Amino acid sequence: MRIGRNAVALFIAGVVVAEAAMGMQPEIVRADDLELPLAWTRCLGDEQCVRIAHGCKEISVNAGHAKAARALSLRVAGDPALLRCAPRDTKTWSAALCLENTCVLVRAPQLP
Numbered sequence: 001m002r003i004g005r006n007a008v009a010l011f012i013a014g015v016v017v018a019e020a021a022m023g024m025q026p027e028i029v030r031a032d033d034l035e036l037p038l039a040w041t042r043c044l045g046d047e048q049c050v051r052i053a054h055g056c057k058e059i060s061v062n063a064g065h066a067k068a069a070r071a072l073s074l075r076v077a078g079d080p081a082l083l084r085c086a087p088r089d090t091k092t093w094s095a096a097l098c099l100e101n102t103c104v105l106v107r108a109p110q111l112p
Helices: 005-021 063-077
Strands: 027-029 049-054 057-062 092-099 102-109
Touching: 049 063, 049 092, 049 102, 057 063, 057 092
Parallel strands: none
Antiparallel strands: 027 102, 049 057, 057 102, 092 102
């Protein structure tokens, strides 16, 4: 059985609500050093948002502008392949979601 992207997004949104209820607040990941045009992060649904690397972290942008956002991110933050980034935390999950018509990367601890 194939699970659609909307079903996955709804599941993730449900986990965010459950974690918030348990005191494990999700974090919105932002790139304070990267000014993107508003159109690059605007969305109407989760399916329009994708993750891109930004230095040693990830951010979320509109899929239609992902190529341009990646190029700008490389100029601002450097190539993640060449940076000495710490290993990614495997005890958290993240999802590119559309919240209030803006693509955001939501990160939260995994449930035990």
